[in-house]
Amino acid sequence: MLLALLMCYAGFTALCLATDRHHGELLHSKPSPRRRQGLRLAGWALLAIAIWPAVSADGWALGLVEWCAVLMLSALLLVLLLPYRPRLALILAGVGLLVSPVAAFAAL
Amino acid sequence: MKEGFRQAMAWLHTWAGLVFGWLLFAIFLTGTLSYFKDEISHWMQPEVQAHAVDDARSLGVAQNYLQHVAPDAARWIITLPNSRDPGLLVMWQDKLDPGKRGNFNQKTLDPTNAQAVEARDSMGGEFFYRFHFQLQMPHPWGRWLSTFAAMVMFLALITGIITHKKIFKDFFTFRPRKGQRSWLDGHNAVGVLVLPFHLMITYSSLVIFMTMVMPAPILASYGGDARAFFNEVFPASNNAPAQGVPGKLLPLPALYEQARAQWAGGHVGRIAVNNPSDVNASVNMFRAGSDKVVHDFGSVVQFNGTTGELLQVSDEQSLPTLVAGGFFGLHMGHFAGPVLRWLYFICGLAGTAMIGTGLVIWLGKRQLKHAKTAVMPFELRLVEVLNIASMSGLLIAIAAFFWANRLLPVSFAERSGWEVQTFFIAWGLSLLHAVLRRGRQAWVEQLGFAALLFMAVPLLNALTTSQHLGVSLVRGDWAMAGFDLTCLASGAFLAWAAWKMQRRTVPQPKAQRPRPLHLKQEAN
Numbered sequence: 001m002l003l004a005l006l007m008c009y010a011g012f013t014a015l016c017l018a019t020d021r022h023h024g025e026l027l028h029s030k031p032s033p034r035r036r037q038g039l040r041l042a043g044w045a046l047l048a049i050a051i052w053p054a055v056s057a058d059g060w061a062l063g064l065v066e067w068c069a070v071l072m073l074s075a076l077l078l079v080l081l082l083p084y085r086p087r088l089a090l091i092l093a094g095v096g097l098l099v100s101p102v103a104a105f106a107a108l
Numbered sequence: 109m110k111e112g113f114r115q116a117m118a119w120l121h122t123w124a125g126l127v128f129g130w131l132l133f134a135i136f137l138t139g140t141l142s143y144f145k146d147e148i149s150h151w152m153q154p155e156v157q158a159h160a161v162d163d164a165r166s167l168g169v170a171q172n173y174l175q176h177v178a179p180d181a182a183r184w185i186i187t188l189p190n191s192r193d194p195g196l197l198v199m200w201q202d203k204l205d206p207g208k209r210g211n212f213n214q215k216t217l218d219p220t221n222a223q224a225v226e227a228r229d230s231m232g233g234e235f236f237y238r239f240h241f242q243l244q245m246p247h248p249w250g251r252w253l254s255t256f257a258a259m260v261m262f263l264a265l266i267t268g269i270i271t272h273k274k275i276f277k278d279f280f281t282f283r284p285r286k287g288q289r290s291w292l293d294g295h296n297a298v299g300v301l302v303l304p305f306h307l308m309i310t311y312s313s314l315v316i317f318m319t320m321v322m323p324a325p326i327l328a329s330y331g332g333d334a335r336a337f338f339n340e341v342f343p344a345s346n347n348a349p350a351q352g353v354p355g356k357l358l359p360l361p362a363l364y365e366q367a368r369a370q371w372a373g374g375h376v377g378r379i380a381v382n383n384p385s386d387v388n389a390s391v392n393m394f395r396a397g398s399d400k401v402v403h404d405f406g407s408v409v410q411f412n413g414t415t416g417e418l419l420q421v422s423d424e425q426s427l428p429t430l431v432a433g434g435f436f437g438l439h440m441g442h443f444a445g446p447v448l449r450w451l452y453f454i455c456g457l458a459g460t461a462m463i464g465t466g467l468v469i470w471l472g473k474r475q476l477k478h479a480k481t482a483v484m485p486f487e488l489r490l491v492e493v494l495n496i497a498s499m500s501g502l503l504i505a506i507a508a509f510f511w512a513n514r515l516l517p518v519s520f521a522e523r524s525g526w527e528v529q530t531f532f533i534a535w536g537l538s539l540l541h542a543v544l545r546r547g548r549q550a551w552v553e554q555l556g557f558a559a560l561l562f563m564a565v566p567l568l569n570a571l572t573t574s575q576h577l578g579v580s581l582v583r584g585d586w587a588m589a590g591f592d593l594t595c596l597a598s599g600a601f602l603a604w605a606a607w608k609m610q611r612r613t614v615p616q617p618k619a620q621r622p623r624p625l626h627l628k629q630e631a632n
Contacts, residue, residue: 015279065443069451072301073454076454079301083283
């Protein structure tokens with residue numbers, strides 16, 4: 001479930017950065033169209049792939065429920081962090097991406 | 109045309125949300141608490157101590173006890189302890205003439221020393237669970253009202269999605285400290301981000317009561333004989349009648365192992381033994397709800413109690429019961445482990461917060477128009493009073509319920525009834541208080557009082573029982589410790605909310621409205 005959470009959080013952060021407004025707020029620049037496209041693709045891919053660790057660990061029924069729960073929680077966490085601790089929100093996503101291979105390895 | 113449609117939907121969202129908001133707030137908050145029903149019950153009956161779960165030992169103790177106390181009972185029912193609910197519950201039904209149903213007796217046992225535990229009389233978490241769909245009303249009415257509220261909730265969700273134009277554009281937007289704007293942002297954020305949960309919980313609540321709400325298909329197919337329908341959907345296990353010849357019951361732990369083997373290691377939740385002293389005794393092992401997401405209404409393995417012969421294993425679920433059981437299981441979350449259970453709890457709080465913020469927005473918008481006049485119109489004042497009483501008042505009532513549990517003497521007559529009375533008396537008093545005080549003061553005072561009550565819960569627990577945080581944390585009794593800690597955290601959050609609102613009055617003289625709680629943190 002941890003791996004799914006990390007991936008979902010990073011995925012939502014990518015999707016968030018793919019919007020002009022939030023990219024401007026967080027990184028103080030306007031994303032190029034290619035960058036926006038890449039972020040959007042990466043974000044959706046992360047969210048979708050996050051199904052896999054949840055389902056492989058706990059089966060389809062419980063796995064899908066966990067994936068949904070993690071999806072909602074990570075989005076909620078990101079949105080609540082953004083206005084108060086924008087740096088932390090980004091750092092968490094980065095750390096999450098870095099840690100997820102370790103978490104994946106531990107789950108194997 | 110398009111705008112007209114959207115406006116109509118916005119109108120419906122606004123008014124359906126207002127009229128049912130107060131009730132829905134209470135339903136959501138108490139329903140959210142019900143995810144920790146067993147943990148709350150554990151806290152409210154501290155006499156029942158937590159032990160490491162050992163089913164074989166528990167079962168042996170229960171069988172021994174029942175054989176001593178009620179060898180001639182018509183039926184025994186044993187509910188095994190689990191990590192959430194430490195009580196080993198035994199019930200037995202007295203034998204009476206055929207056709208009459210005997211009384212049920214009930215005892216909680218300590219699985220380590222086989223003694224009956226004299227636990228204080230309390231409804232525990234069951235009260236919140238019952239209240240969230242029965243609303244403390246006589247039998248069918250509470251269910252009907254809460255189901256109707258659920259329909260309105262479903263309507264409000266759908267009209268809300270239509271009304272909210274920029275779901276994807278504003279997906280990540282929350283702008284705090286901007287008054288009315290922030291409330292709307294918050295309302296949208298908790299609404300949209302947790303929307304899958306909201307839709308699931310609301311729709312599944314309708315599925316749970318579908319036979320009550322939409323009986324037409326049953327009446328049409330079964331010719332008005334609803335009982336025939338239920339008999340077919342939930343077949344009672346056919347228990348062999350007693351022969352009148354005494355028999356010796358096999359040790360239950362052995363049968364328990366066989367039942368688990370039938371479910372590939374699944375867990376047994378409850379065991380019913382019919383005619384335990386008869387040669388025709390039958391043992392039914394019911395599967396624990398924590399095993400599967402899809403709720404199985406009667407997963408049972410039946411044995412002959414004296415020979416150990418496997419009599420019956422219930423069939424796989426049919427597709428319709430699978431779908432209904434899926435919604436049922438998702439709503440109740442029996443399958444959720446600790447982490448997922450907390451996520452459920454947070455989602456429930458988000459739903460509660462969505463309703464609360466909606467109510468605040470309704471009032472805030474209209475109050476702006478009357479900012480310059482000294483007196484608020486009656487209808488706005490009414491909404492304000494109801495907002496205060498339904499939100500902060502409910503929090504006080506919940507805390508009062510916990511306090512009553514610790515302060516009412518254990519020997520008090522009708523004790524559990526008085527706990528419930530305290531809940532409603534506290535709620536009523538907070539309504540009175542909201543009527544008497546001006547809006548903002550009422551918010552601050554009630555939130556502050558609720559904060560005080562919640563923060564003092566661990567202290568109260570330490571003074572009145574021997575299971576304070578120092579003990580429960582050391583022993584790893586997470587249900588007990590978690591309850592105390594959650595109360596403490598909720599109290600801190602409410603204190604922050606009260607402080608926020610108090611402070612807000614100074615720099616903002618223009619009638620920017622009360623700043624009440626925004627994410628309802630609640631006790632375990």
